[in-house]
Amino acid sequence: MPTVFTPPQLDPRHHTERPGDRSGDPGEGDHGSGRRPPTDKRTGGSGDGDNWNDRPVGARGPRERLVQSRIGLASALAGDLMFFIALISAFFVTKANGHFTAHGDWVHEWMPTSIPRILLLNTAVLLFSSVTAEIARRSMFRVHDAMDEWIGLGKPTSRRAALWLSLTLTLGIVFLVGQWIAWQQLAAQHVFFRSNPSSHFFYLITVTHALHLFLGLTALIAALTALRTSRVFASRQIWVDTTVWYWHAMGALWIFLFVLLEFFQ
Amino acid sequence: MNPPRNLAAPGSDSPTQRSAAPHPRLTHHRTIGFAYLALSATALLAGLLLSLVMRLHLAWPDWRLPLHGPVLPEEYLGAVTLHGTLMLFFVLTVAPLWGFGNLILPAQIGSRRTAFPRFNAAAFALTALALLTLLASPFVPGGTAISGWTSYPPMSAIAASGPGQALGMDVWLLSIALFALASCIAAVNMLTTILCLRCDGMVWHRLPLTVWGWFTAALLSLPAFAVLLAALLLLFCDRHLQTGFFLPATLVVNGVLIRTTTDGSPLLWLHLFWFFGHPEVYIAILPGIGLTSMVLANFARRRVFAYRLMIAVTLLIGLLGILVWGHHMFVAGLSPFAGSAFAISTMAIALPASAEVLSWLATIWGSRPRLTSAMLFALGFVSLFVAGGLTGPILAQPILDQYLHNTFFVVAHFHLIMAMAGVFGLFLATYYWFPLLADRTLNETLGRTHFFATLVGAYATFLPMHLTGLAGEPRHYAQFTGIAGPAGTLLASTMPLQRIITFAAIFLAAAQLPFLLNLCITLRSPFPSASNPWDATTMEWAPEAPSTASVPLIVHRGPSEYSLDGQNCYPQWQPLTQPEQPE
């Protein structure tokens, strides 16, 4: 399934007494003859006149639920972004601050924290984990495999995705361990959270990001569990899809934060 | 028995289930909506009692609270802080947005569920936890926090700065952090619901303005509460990890020298807080604004005047709402140039608000509406919104704020527009939607009594506060007597008005008794209400045949369409078959 976002077409006019009105269809994806296939049918091709976009909301196939979770995720991430923007504006404000001593000298407490080199390595690991995650996500949507799996010919797709997701999970753990090592290295240089304004922010930013990534790991584990246990293929797709998008977002956020810590201190 | 309405369960449920009861499933939005309302009623009761204690203490400083004794200054400030926090967060954010938002919004957009029911339930659980935490705060050692709902540092950052600023402040922080998190989650659910689950035909320009109000409020809550969370995190670090994001390099509090490693500034908190705080007050009022428009149109039996413009205006209020936070900081150390800029953006926001007022006036103009209790409360909302809103542009002029800032003039401003208009919005929602919520119609006589008493009480309480404010009386003063010198004279000169205000506040609280009585009587009454007693046109009132609970809902027209003479109503679910007058 392509990853383009197609909002359900809501034309005010097309409801009025269409021939072959499908509005009697049951709401939740159940078509009478079993579940909807995991791919979308949005053309009404083959002359069957069955364009799913003409169906009522809630009965437009699996894509509907997928889009819904993506929108939910996107808005949650927008809020999250504001959280980091607030932290970062505090970062710049604090960096600019200083004070006069009793003797009229301008004191500027900010001592840039030297970024441990291992962060570069961590960044590479995180980037790479996004690649593996994306492979997992794409594999969930490859039409032929997905159809096979949906028909019940084993779980080739889910199994492949699970493999890549596990790899992502491992890389994620490696990243977190790497961050831990970075904090240890700083501690060895006697740079602690409490040392100076710059180190406050270094820790604040890396730790809150690590917490987000930890949440991502939990989501990965949940997605892996869902791949094993969930019986609805569309649900498995959604688990993988949203988890991976979240993971990408955290990767992108990290790049942004890393650039900030590296170049803007 | 009249047919259940589509507020009820999704298709899987027994078709005879009445709309009235909360849904049996815990994650169902109606269950959650009722739970939110119960939660905010608890908070409201606590906040109301606190406000009465505050008023009695202000008018008679020697008055002894039964079972407690005299009210100490820090207890007074604790009461103010709790009152503001409870009312603003747990009443006026929770009830209109998450309470009625869950109960009505899905039905109003023709959906039988919300997008993420489990997240929705989790948000409620967090909110409930937040309320419990906050209500526990008076009982911790040192008592509850005393730094007001705005919690300015250094006071809020340093435990030694006052009683209640130690553990009490930590509890406050925890409570508000939980609340902020919950609101973000609930906002994601609401936004996705509106974006994805509108039924067929419910295009953007057919959404009732209530939905637009909820949508804009949810849209504002995401960034606002996210920023608040970040600010709370920084404040937590300042309190417990010896940072100084909001503290200067050295401070002497209570004779103790405090050094921080950071050259922070208290103003940073003010910026972050008000970046949240101002949108927050619009979050509290936007659902009420939307509902007022719809109810006025319903009873006037015609369209909302300039309906599409009102959509734009609602969004514009939301947008401008995030650009005006500095008007709380004119004399707080903000640069005077920034003050001028924020004055302009704040004056600008008065215009979309005025556009709303004009639309209300035009909608009811010459319509001879039925003056039901719901309609009366909508009119009361208009009145209080204008009365409280008009003082906004006065406060928005920095030079005038230089005189009025932190006086009771401000208290009067926000109690009229937020507390009273907001609470009128809640009453309006209750009277209007009661047939849907409880399958009964509230008694009209008691309803009218309640309305007139509350309106009189509201004005009697909060209009005189403008005068004490103009006389120079500051907020957060535990008493106005017993102070020496010209300051004492100035403060004591307001005492006669203080007593009037207190009497009026007691009357205002007592004016709620008819409402409670009405609730009790009506809930026991055996007579179900008519299925659409107000001839409403929006989807929450759509009747639903019992056997076809799974039939999809389709919207055929915009909200509030009536024939020109007002005799016929054309609800949104009614197909465009019969010939109708042009609009």
Place this chain on the structure above:
Amino acid sequence: MPQAPTLAHRLWHLPLDASLHGPALDQHLLLNLWIVLALLALAHVLVFIGLAKRRTRTPPRRQRTIEYLPIATLALLFTVLAARAETLWQAARYTGADPSALQVEVTGMQFVWYFRYPGPDAIFGAVKPELIAPGEGNPLGRDPTDDSGRDDFISSQLVLPAARQVDLRLRAQDVIHGFSVPDMRLKQNAVPGQTIHIHFTPTAPGDYAILCTQLCGSGHYRMAATLRVLSQSDFDAWVARHRMPAMGATP
């Protein structure tokens, strides 16, 4: 002498007005209040007429006259008010005090105000937070090694000569306080870590209230002080009297 309060002042419960910028501010404030009152009344009249009228055949529909025209009028009104306010604000705040203005440092701490005068050298001596010791008569932490501080003196009342501009530098030691003199139509927060300047000219001799208008703790309500405005000669006498003990206290 402070002018006798006008009727409008009494109606709106405004206190006396004893500063140079006060009358213009009051005039603008009263203008605002009357306009707002009129708009409030107008809105209610419109509601009542709208309700009382017989039902019109057609609902109002001319958006241009009902929405845009009044909005434009209100926009104009708000612009005029904002512009007037802005000129007053600029006059009060955009520029610093006159170089000849009397310098006074105002320090807020829980729950008192201290007023420090720089003495004849017009220079404030250095203060150090670690030297703060209210019990030992050094509430501001004056540094005894700094010579420019020798002639400084501290008062618990703000005493000012009439008709001379004062430049207040506001500081706070512990938490944010609000320095406010209602009779001077003056208000500005004192923020720890910052020195904020504000200037004004008292016109009429008399005693006026100084209030704290930023919640600062349990004693916030009693953090009051007195502003005493004297004639120039009385002020000179006061300064002469006051400097003596301060001089004596210096080692």
